Amino acid sequence: MFKEKFQEGIISARDFTRDDIEYILAKARKMMTHEKNSELLRGKILATLFFEPSTRTRLSFESAMHRLGGSVIGFSSGDVSSIKKGESIADTIRTVENYSDGIVMRHPLEGAAKMASRFAKVPIINAGSGSGEHPTQALLDLLTITEEGLKLDGLNIGIMGDLKYGRTVHSLAVLLSNYELNVYFISPKELMLRNRDKEFLRQSQIKFKEATQYRDILSILDVLYITRIQRERFADIEEYERVKNFYVFTEEDLAQTKDEFKIMHPLPRINEISPEIDNSHKAIYFKQAFYGIPMRKALLAELLAD
Amino acid sequence: MFKEKFQEGIISARDFTRDDIEYILAKARKMMTHEKNSELLRGKILATLFFEPSTRTRLSFESAMHRLGGSVIGFSSGDVSSIKKGESIADTIRTVENYSDGIVMRHPLEGAAKMASRFAKVPIINAGSGSGEHPTQALLDLLTITEEGLKLDGLNIGIMGDLKYGRTVHSLAVLLSNYELNVYFISPKELMLRNRDKEFLRQSQIKFKEATQYRDILSILDVLYITRIQRERFADIEEYERVKNFYVFTEEDLAQTKDEFKIMHPLPRINEISPEIDNSHKAIYFKQAFYGIPMRKALLAELLAD
Amino acid sequence: MFKEKFQEGIISARDFTRDDIEYILAKARKMMTHEKNSELLRGKILATLFFEPSTRTRLSFESAMHRLGGSVIGFSSGDVSSIKKGESIADTIRTVENYSDGIVMRHPLEGAAKMASRFAKVPIINAGSGSGEHPTQALLDLLTITEEGLKLDGLNIGIMGDLKYGRTVHSLAVLLSNYELNVYFISPKELMLRNRDKEFLRQSQIKFKEATQYRDILSILDVLYITRIQRERFADIEEYERVKNFYVFTEEDLAQTKDEFKIMHPLPRINEISPEIDNSHKAIYFKQAFYGIPMRKALLAELLAD
Numbered sequence: 082m083f084k085e086k087f088q089e090g091i092i093s094a095r096d097f098t099r100d101d102i103e104y105i106l107a108k109a110r111k112m113m114t115h116e117k118n119s120e121l122l123r124g125k126i127l128a129t130l131f132f133e134p135s136t137r138t139r140l141s142f143e144s145a146m147h148r149l150g151g152s153v154i155g156f157s158s159g160d161v162s163s164i165k166k167g168e169s170i171a172d173t174i175r176t177v178e179n180y181s182d183g184i185v186m187r188h189p190l191e192g193a194a195k196m197a198s199r200f201a202k203v204p205i206i207n208a209g210s211g212s213g214e215h216p217t218q219a220l221l222d223l224l225t226i227t228e229e230g231l232k233l234d235g236l237n238i239g240i241m242g243d244l245k246y247g248r249t250v251h252s253l254a255v256l257l258s259n260y261e262l263n264v265y266f267i268s269p270k271e272l273m274l275r276n277r278d279k280e281f282l283r284q285s286q287i288k289f290k291e292a293t294q295y296r297d298i299l300s301i302l303d304v305l306y307i308t309r310i311q312r313e314r315f316a317d318i319e320e321y322e323r324v325k326n327f328y329v330f331t332e333e334d335l336a337q338t339k340d341e342f343k344i345m346h347p348l349p350r351i352n353e354i355s356p357e358i359d360n361s362h363k364a365i366y367f368k369q370a371f372y373g374i375p376m377r378k379a380l381l382a383e384l385l386a387d
Numbered sequence: 388m389f390k391e392k393f394q395e396g397i398i399s400a401r402d403f404t405r406d407d408i409e410y411i412l413a414k415a416r417k418m419m420t421h422e423k424n425s426e427l428l429r430g431k432i433l434a435t436l437f438f439e440p441s442t443r444t445r446l447s448f449e450s451a452m453h454r455l456g457g458s459v460i461g462f463s464s465g466d467v468s469s470i471k472k473g474e475s476i477a478d479t480i481r482t483v484e485n486y487s488d489g490i491v492m493r494h495p496l497e498g499a500a501k502m503a504s505r506f507a508k509v510p511i512i513n514a515g516s517g518s519g520e521h522p523t524q525a526l527l528d529l530l531t532i533t534e535e536g537l538k539l540d541g542l543n544i545g546i547m548g549d550l551k552y553g554r555t556v557h558s559l560a561v562l563l564s565n566y567e568l569n570v571y572f573i574s575p576k577e578l579m580l581r582n583r584d585k586e587f588l589r590q591s592q593i594k595f596k597e598a599t600q601y602r603d604i605l606s607i608l609d610v611l612y613i614t615r616i617q618r619e620r621f622a623d624i625e626e627y628e629r630v631k632n633f634y635v636f637t638e639e640d641l642a643q644t645k646d647e648f649k650i651m652h653p654l655p656r657i658n659e660i661s662p663e664i665d666n667s668h669k670a671i672y673f674k675q676a677f678y679g680i681p682m683r684k685a686l687l688a689e690l691l692a693d
Numbered sequence: 694m695f696k697e698k699f700q701e702g703i704i705s706a707r708d709f710t711r712d713d714i715e716y717i718l719a720k721a722r723k724m725m726t727h728e729k730n731s732e733l734l735r736g737k738i739l740a741t742l743f744f745e746p747s748t749r750t751r752l753s754f755e756s757a758m759h760r761l762g763g764s765v766i767g768f769s770s771g772d773v774s775s776i777k778k779g780e781s782i783a784d785t786i787r788t789v790e791n792y793s794d795g796i797v798m799r800h801p802l803e804g805a806a807k808m809a810s811r812f813a814k815v816p817i818i819n820a821g822s823g824s825g826e827h828p829t830q831a832l833l834d835l836l837t838i839t840e841e842g843l844k845l846d847g848l849n850i851g852i853m854g855d856l857k858y859g860r861t862v863h864s865l866a867v868l869l870s871n872y873e874l875n876v877y878f879i880s881p882k883e884l885m886l887r888n889r890d891k892e893f894l895r896q897s898q899i900k901f902k903e904a905t906q907y908r909d910i911l912s913i914l915d916v917l918y919i920t921r922i923q924r925e926r927f928a929d930i931e932e933y934e935r936v937k938n939f940y941v942f943t944e945e946d947l948a949q950t951k952d953e954f955k956i957m958h959p960l961p962r963i964n965e966i967s968p969e970i971d972n973s974h975k976a977i978y979f980k981q982a983f984y985g986i987p988m989r990k991a992l993l994a995e996l997l998a999d
Contacts, residue, residue, distance in 0.1 A: 118736035124424035126453050128446065137788055140740065140766045144792035147738050147764035152453035154446045156463055157768060168655035176443055176654060176676040180450035348788060349780035370788040430730035432759050434752065458759040460752050462769055474961035477968070482749055482960060482982040486756035
């Protein structure tokens with residue numbers, strides 16, 4: 082059923098019902114109990130088309146594909162592809178679909194993955210589309226939360242950083258709206274959630290508040306999800322300079338939190354979290370990278386297996 | 388016999404007789420009736436050395452290699468290789484031949500592949516050498532024409548666009564010269580076929596004409612093969628600006644063509660063909676990408692299998 | 694024992710005793726008598742993180758990994774990785790270790806590999822760290838010398854070129870200090886060995902001399918190891934221009950050498966060795982590339998096999 086519903090691919094967190102999320106979380110958990118490697122996708126080819134640079138997401142998908150016995154082709158920068166020669170997304174996709182059984186795509190434009198899926202005969206996985214979405218990151222974030230001992234229903238979660246341009250945050254908020262929980266959006270005024278995102282959340286009846294400081298609410302949070310202020314999203318470099326050091330989470334902050342509190346970050350981080358807390362059991366941002374593999378194995382298995 | 392003749396690799400379309408072409412076309416057709424994947428090249432390593440960016444050709448070769456069970460190493464831009472440190476082609480080749488069983492190479496200089504083959508102990512496949520040649524593209528073009536219901540002998544084919552710098556066009560014209568057909572070369576005056584290319588064609592006794600307009604002859608054509616005006620080949624950007632919009636093939640043009648007419652393009656396209664005709668059965672440019680896989684599987688199997 | 698000692702990886706030539714060297718040379722020799730391909734590392738993933746460009750070293754490791762049945766993920770330039778977004782080495786490593794069973798890393802900073810190994814749970818292989826070290830190159834150099842008919846004990850070896858910034862040279866000198874031999878360091882005054890390197894060599898009691906000319910001693914040498922003057926290491930381009938043509942080894946020079954004399958170079962070369970001697974049996978620089986594969990297979994097998 083998941084397979085049929087998502088046969089065109091994983092485009093937006095908005096396509097996921099609570100049942101869809103629970104299904105893929107369960108599948109990812111099963112991947113963790115299996116042998117590390119399998120031959121499930123032997124003979125399948127995944128194309129990773131990264132029009133924007135990435136370490137984490139690209140290597141994570143490629144590792145997951147290899148663990149499942151499959152092969153990988155692709156590029157890691159728009160510079161080395163035909164986009165440089167002026168080719169449209171539609172043309173690139175209608176070409177590459179002949180070379181592969183599925184396409185993972187990152188692109189600087191919002192809506193790029195959706196447009197790609199309209200033209201493709203193979204599944205498209207959105208690995209980040211401009212400031213819009215990054216649904217597989219949000220799925221692995223939910224896997225991390227639940228595997229690290231917390232429940233989604235009843236959760237008090239703060240999401241802090243660049244809520245305007247942060248695609249990870251947008252997809253995460255949308256997935257969370259399927260649960261009964263409280264979200265605190267924390268950001269400088271310039272980087273608050275966009276109206277259209279707030280509208281979606283209001284319609285979904287999720288309870289959320291907005292704030293510009295995290296210290297007041299720190300003691301009630303179960304999770305604080307921090308994101309990087311992304312220089313590359315700012316047209317105005319002065320605006321970036323003004324907000325880039327808005328938050329630096331330190332050991333002192335950590336002392337204010339509950340015992341079961343967890344701090345998360347999709348990485349890369351610049352200075353939003355002080356390295357002095359990296360070894361705390363409350364810091365689970367490197368575990369997110371770990372949980373990325375079973376989640377991506379689950380998604381690839383679901384979409385590409387015969 | 389093909390294997391012996393081409394043991395140094397696929398360097399130039401000029402090395403192909405009609406028998407050679409028919410042999411490799413037949414082998415590519417056989418690839419299409421086989422299982423998608425095989426283990427024929429298990430344990431073999433293909434090096435893809437792209438000193439110039441490419442999406443299509445590189446990913447097509449890599450996909451073909453994986454479908455045959457082989458592995459791939461390489462680079463996708465001259466920037467990340469030792470060429471940047473000033474290394475000669477000969478030295479790069481004499482190094483990489485130790486790491487691989489065959490080398491696919493694209494290079495900005497005409498004659499680069501030929502020079503590489505002189506130094507290499509493993510087969511070299513020319514994936515584009517400057518404005519000179521792109522023989523494997525021409526071979527897949529012939530596969531496309533014949534698989535899409537047309538015969539090469541007796542064909543009326545127009546080749547339009549950048550005939551001066553277009554390496555695809557040069558290799559295609561040379562391969563076609565092995566058949567009894569009529570070629571119409573259509574281009575702005577600045578981008579006509581070079582004298583040395585015309586001389587070769589005259590010697591081969593192929594019948595060809597040159598024109599600067601396609602509308603007059605459209606109704607007699609079986610195939611119109613359009614190429615991109617390549618900005619990167621122009622030393623003079625003003626010359627590029629003057630000719631870049633010379634041709635835009637539209638629905639109106641398509642209406643003037645025969646029933647069995649086909650329009651082809653090696654891609655990427657910029658605006659030479661209006662997207663409004665993409666879904667016509669006469670538009671087979673995305674099928675060319677499809678036929679690239681069996682043709683490259685055939686070539687790799689021929690050159691690399693024990 | 695080697696496996697236990699080097700479980701954190703191959704970081705510095707200084708970690709190697711004579712026994713360690715002999716052990717891995719023997720293992721590399723065994724790789725040369727085995728079948729070219731094996732399934733020893735089937736299911737293992739190697740991450741190649743090249744923050745600096747490389748053809749040779751990266752492709753050599755990737756080829757070795759494929760020959761052992763393993764898979765590869767990675768990047769070939771710092772531009773396409775999260776380093777560009779400002780991520781620390783520690784964070785990159787703590788992420789990528791979740792995706793792979795071992796990491797090969799090249800980085801512009803001296804000490805980068807050592808720092809990486811402090812954070813990593815998987816073995817790190819130093820594929821070049823700034824002007825500091827390049828230990829696997831030095832190991833393959835020793836394999837080349839011994840396989841090409843020379844003995845390390847009693848050897849008269851000249852090492853010529855950029856001894857200040859040349860990482861290959863630093864690792865080679867350190868490995869050689871485990872043997873009873875004579876080293877002649879030859880360089881322009883500006884590029885002599887650094888004091889700290891000389892101090893280490895003095896402590897190891899290796900016999901060495903420094904010179905600015907090679908012609909006087911050419912007739913007593915068994916090996917002359919020439920390195921490129923690396924433009925990218927010079928802060929001052931004028932200094933580079935002054936020294937870049939200091940040495941050009943020609944046929945005339947070769948005529949002055951012993952019968953069993955060998956000339957080596959880690960490549961890429963610019964003009965330090967005249968191409969006219971490439972075909973001499975005394976020129977074994979392309980064989981170094983050949984011996985890189987068995988040495989890297991030996992190292993990967995040792996570090997990554999279960």
